[in-house]
Amino acid sequence: MNDGRFLSRLPGAHKTASGGQRSALGFHFRTIPMLDAGFIRDNLSAVKANCANRNATPDLDRIVALDDERKRLQRVADETKAKQNEISKKFPSAKTPEEKASLKEESGKLKEAVASTDALLKQVQLDLHAALMTVPNMTHPDAPVGRDPSSNKVVAEFGTKPNFDFKAKDHYDLIHELDLADLEAGAKVAGQRFYYLKNEGVLLELALVQYAMQTLIRHGFTPIITPDVARVEVLEGIGFMPRDNAETRQVYTIADTDLCLIATAEITLGGMHRDQVFDEADLPKKYVGLSHCFRTEAGAAGRDTRGLYRVHQFTKVEMFTFCTPEQGEAIHEQIRAIEEEIFNGLGIPFHVIDTCTGDLGGPAYRKYDLEAWMPGRGTAGDYGEITSTSNCTDFQARRLGIRYRPKEKKGGGLPFVHTLNGTAVACTRAMIAILENYQQADGTVRVPEVLQPWIGKDVIRAKKG
RNA sequence: GGAGAGGUGGCGGAGUGGUCGAUCGCGUUAGUCUCGAAAACUAAUUUACCCGAAAGGGUAACGAGGGUUCGAAUCCCUCCCUCUCCGCCA
Known part of the structure; x- marks a missing residue:
């Protein structure tokens, strides 16, 4: 997803909690x-x-x-x-x-x-x-060069788009007809772009979380449930700009505190080891974290207002790894392969985008997005982003003070780790892809086989009455 | 939320104004010994920045920020965090 992170100037002086980089003055940079x-x-x-x-x-x-x-x-x-x-x-x-x-x-x-x-x-x-702070990360030599998303490159395609002999519904209609969520109640209680999940909508979310967690555990990732809030300086370390003014800020801040609601578990997973020094032998560290994600969606007014595509709160399973510079690229490919495995397993048609330079955001050295085919999106179906994986090299590690002690000490100080992140499953987006691709002519929706054990049925039908 | 105790190097734990970047133990690394390992012994072992080709030299950091002092890990103030007990609570 577009995290809405971008580079801008940081306010100069601010007090620090603890840690951080120390200058010869004893002055702390956050x-x-x-x-x-x-x-x-x-x-x-x-x-x-x-x-x-x-x-x-x-x-x-x-x-x-x-x-x-x-x-x-x-x-x-x-x-x-x-x-x-x-x-x-x-x-x-x-x-x-x-x-x-x-x-x-x-x-x-x-x-x-x-x-x-x-x-x-x-x-x-x-x-x-x-x-x-205004200087973005360097860029992988193979990343496509271009000013805007039109230069993004499709590097792989998986699955087959469904060939319906009926008019495909969008997830908004399916949710209502099958009573899987209540958007009106969400708006009434929390505002526009909030929602209640109901019935199989709940089971679907829980099943997706289980499916993603189990898959990642099988790949050797350590499962984590993180806080849903984090300090401002951790957000900044990851590359968010929580001090921006309210019109452009992408994250919610909590009044009278230095805390924000997290926009992704990338923030809390990355912050977990701030100001630490790893032994090289302990790398890579691979985590899979579950959290809620909160996004103001500033600047997205009027876009994707229908349904669950762009909401202020959603549940996400996120991968995050700390590794040596040498390990980074292979792990990036591994994370991408796991994302492909997860969505192939769900039976969702999708393609993979190699994000172009102009569309990378500050921290990423290279970024792949998975975009699922969503038959109900737009007038005749369209791709919608479902995951994103970035190799941030040492961009975040520098800001968070995360280093490692090499086996062979080379002199000249401790190197920074590299960090990588990737979406395993963002529940609402995955749900949209499932509902729209698995819908049938009679208005029911089949349940992907891999989720059936957790949902306990193979078809979602309209409720009686 | 209330009361108390603490925050020192990878870990444990000394250190109450100068000779302390910091005793010691553990761990780690290298060497000796050994067929090999263990044990034992010897040595090394915080980090950032500046100068330097290097050797080396300088500065700073003992939770954070500020103050007192010629001089602060040590004294004072503020804040943060951790632990224990009590209260409240899913």
Whole structure:
């Protein structure tokens, strides 16, 4: 799904809870950006080209200049502090009051110098940080280049579109006729785009969750149920912008707290290991998380208003892995293969999209979407997104401070892990695909075989009366 | 929500104003020994940033932020978190 994440400027100073990256000033950044200034400096033309492909316009030259200034100020501050430390060391051996007084005076002057340099340094660090936050991830060389979704590339197709000898209904009609959900009650109680599931609608959701969980457990993923809320800084670490103004913000914030309702378990799964250092031997870590997802759908006014396609709350089973850079691409392919397995197992026709540069969003290095054929969508059926899997390389890990200790220590600091995520099942979208593809001429809907054990029947019929 | 106790390196746990980036134990890694392993012994073992080709040097960090001081893990203030007990509750 389109998570609605995008890059924008972060407000500069904000207090941190704990952890995070520490500068020489002791000042804490809540997050650090995907690309560090050194990388940008060394690869300036490549980064510029990448930003152009991604419709991003960070001021890269300014970043390099700010980094120069940062280094200069850091050196000045460090040297002054070194002098100050020397004076302190002399103090215990100072005998006379005069000696002590003169040491105090000297130290006092240095103290002022340090304070002013530190203030400048802090501002430069804030500016640099803010500028770096606007730089998107680099892009996989094989990802299609293009400005908008029209450049997305279909890389695989699975299943066969149903050939109905009747007029296909859309899921909205099926839900009402079979009494699987109550959208009116949802609107009355919580507002437009909320819903109650009912009857087999409930069983369908639970069955999808079970089916997805069981499949992922079979693939060695650790099952997790996560909180449905998370701190603002975790959202930012994952790449969301919860501090945006209310008109553009994609997530709900909880009044009088620094918490948000999560838009995906990617947030809570990714945040689970923030500020940690893994041993390389423990990687990859593969999780499958269940959560509710809440989205404001800002900017989607008037789109997909019918039925369950675009709602403010839904249930989702999400894959998330922490791994080494070397493992990342293979795991991305594995996650995509699992998504294909899940929807092939459900008997849903779908194709796979390799997302183009302009449509990637900030964190993703490469992204595949599965789009299911939905016979009731549009006038004669259309594809609708059902899953999405991204390789975020170290973009999120940098912001969340997640590193690993390599088996062979190479010197030069600990590398960041790579993170990948992918939808196993987003219940409402999967439900739409099932209802519309499995409908029959008599208005009933067959139950996909793999879900029957949990639903206890093979056909969903209209209720009597 | 109330009361109390705590937050130190991968883990455990010392340390109450300077010689502490931090005793010690465990773990991990390497070496010795061994046919091999274990045990024992020896050594290494936090991280970020800056300078440097490197060797090496500098700065910072003991939950977070601020304060006192020539000097703070250590004293003061604020906040966060964890644990125990009580209350409430699915």
